Every structure is written in structure tokens, then in C-alpha cells.
Amino acid sequence: MKIICIGRNYADHAKELNNQVPEEPVFFIKPDTALLRNNSPFYLPPEDFLGEIHYEVELVLKINKAGKAIPKQFASRYYDKIGIGLDLTARQLQQKLKEKGLPWEKAKAFDFSAPISMEFIPKQELNIKEGINFSLEINGKTVQQGNTKDMLFDFDEIIAYVSKYVTLRTGDYIYTGTPQGVGRLNKGDLLKAYIEDRLMLEMEVR
Ligand code: ZN
Numbered sequence: 462m463k464i465i466c467i468g469r470n471y472a473d474h475a476k477e478l479n480n481q482v483p484e485e486p487v488f489f490i491k492p493d494t495a496l497l498r499n500n501s502p503f504y505l506p507p508e509d510f511l512g513e514i515h516y517e518v519e520l521v522l523k524i525n526k527a528g529k530a531i532p533k534q535f536a537s538r539y540y541d542k543i544g545i546g547l548d549l550t551a552r553q554l555q556q557k558l559k560e561k562g563l564p565w566e567k568a569k570a571f572d573f574s575a576p577i578s579m580e581f582i583p584k585q586e587l588n589i590k591e592g593i594n595f596s597l598e599i600n601g602k603t604v605q606q607g608n609t610k611d612m613l614f615d616f617d618e619i620i621a622y623v624s625k626y627v628t629l630r631t632g633d634y635i636y637t638g639t640p641q642g643v644g645r646l647n648k649g650d651l652l653k654a655y656i657e658d659r660l661m662l663e664m665e666v667r
Contacts (some may be wrong), residue, residue, distance in 0.1 A: 469640025493576040512553035517639035518597035536617035542581035578661040607640030
């Protein structure tokens, strides 16, 4: 099982990090040891180790069929459920690695850097055509709000693109990118992630 993450898929977020809006999808992979399930708390790593940890709320596709070089018109057959997750990022470390032109793995793939909702919603229950709303609340305040119609690359384009390079397998997850409003996690924060009005993921920072 692998976790594929799409970077810079919402223009307003790419801009807030001073990144160019990409012409083709940007993706990277987290290992299965990055998953944090069952609304378990997240323990902040020592700051002198990874620096600041930032949250990025993202809709997550659950792949239900193996495929390689999937044509876009068939891509929707390869995922059946949508959940929500956090792509936790050691932002200062990522910045340093980016400046040096090095891979981001240390800043993105560390243990428990991919909290994920327990529940996934069957895709037929969501209005993918009209756009799906999702959001993140920290300590009762909404900090990120997105709608999938603002994605630069939609779900089908992502699946078609990624599967040209990497075979998708049943059980893989695709984190589909984050909207504007990312920020730092602090000890004691309580995070709640929603798809439409449905509370999907709760996570305490310790
Ligand atoms: Zn992300």
C-alpha cells in the first residue's frame, strides 16, 4: 500500500507558498508507516529534529482496482470512496530541501505524517461534478476551506497522470492537494476535518 500526494493542486495555495502554478501535476509518495488512523493523537516531534509541522487538509481517494497508464475517460472506475486526511509537512525543512533542489521525503514522509479519516464516503453520495466542499477547523475556528472545482487537476486527471509513472493498486490512497490556509500545529490543538457538513476526522496534537 502506498500514499500518493498531489502538490500545488489549488492555485491559491501554490501562491501562498510562492510556488509557480504547475503545468502538470506534481506528486510525491509517503510510505504506509506515515498513516495515522482511528483519530489517534499526533505527537509533535522535537522541534530541533523536524522544525515546525504544518497541516494541509486534503480529500483522499481510495483506489479500488489495480491499473497502469489508465486513460482519463476510465479513471473514475479506479476509486470508489472519498475520505479526508492531513498531509503533515515539516515546512522549514521542506523549504531547505527545496532550496537545495533535494527530494522532500524527510519533510513529508516521516512517521504519522498522514492522518486519515476512519470513514470513507462512497463516491456516489457526493456531488463530484458540482464540486465537493471540505474544510479544517482548529480549536473551533475554520482555517482551511476548499472546493474540488478549484483543483487545477481533477480526480480523473490525477489518476491518469500518476498511473503513467506508478502502477496503482487496490488499497492505495491519493491525497489530492490542499487549498489555501495552511499553518503550524501547536501542542494542545484539536483539529476537525469535514467533508460538506460531515465530521470525518478528529485529531488532537500532543
Ligand atoms: Zn499536500
